[in-house]
């Protein structure tokens with residue numbers, strides 16, 4: 676008997692629609708998006724279409740979307756890039772006690788570079804102590820990084836409120852939204868964040884691709900040096916296959932999000948197909964923890 680897979684926080688299977696979007700890139704559109712000839716132009720078109728699809732889901736402009744190799748890289752780029760870019764202004768970072776290692780370990784590495792890190796505790800339900808967070812923000816604070824939803828217990832943090840507190844003090848805000856993008860509405864402007872992490876394999880795209888929302892005007896230290904890919908922000912030939920998959924996954928999420936959230940599995944509630952199919956994790960309501968995204 677095939678075991679039933681329920682660990683959608685760890686990873687999700689590639690959606691057939693996502694696989695279909697990737698297939699032409701595997702079979703024929705192998706060009707380098709930086710090439711000027713017809714093969715390159717087609718690859719560039721695919722990358723930019725996907726950028727638009729990610730931007731639509733996040734409610735931002737395509738120029739604010741940077742493609743990365745996944746959640747870990749996006750978090751590294753956001754936290755190190757912001758902290759180092761603002762080093763002259765201050766050396767203090769605020770984060771929470773329940774961050775994924777892809778933020779926690781980055782903060783640890785930065786503390787070895789001379790940054791001070793305040794780790795804000797959470798209550799019994801995993802919610803960040805807002806009063807403690809506000810108290811922790813000081814004159815030397817350059818970044819607040821608090822995840823959107825926790826990968827172990829699913830607690831959704833009040834990121835919009837955190838962003839208001841931080842931005843009142845002129846402090847940049849990053850949120851690791853690896854567990855929420857594609858599962859609940861995530862609008863970068865509504866959240867008021869400057870930086871937001873997307874991990875492809877948590878929303879039915881392949882592993883090894885992700886994105887970082889960088890609010891227009893926010894400058895990060897260059898993370899990957901090399902040629903001028905991604906508008907000079909991340910060197911390296913784009914992962915066209917993965918990017919096409921991420922774009923398709925974001926497109927599907929944007930189209931289906933409301934239906935998926937309105938009472939999955941119950942007749943007449945907007946859940947259009949069998950979310951209880953063997954490859955799906957299903958619960959009666961969709962939370963970041965049960966990973967259901969049905970069509």
Ligand SMILES: Cc1ncc(COP(=O)(O)O)c(C=O)c1O
Pocket residue numbers: 684685744745746747748750775777822824825826851853854874875876883885
């Ligand atoms: C909250 C959170 N952030 C970051 C990551 C890392 O993402 P990736 O596996 O794409 O590097 C994960 C993956 O488990 C996660 O759950």
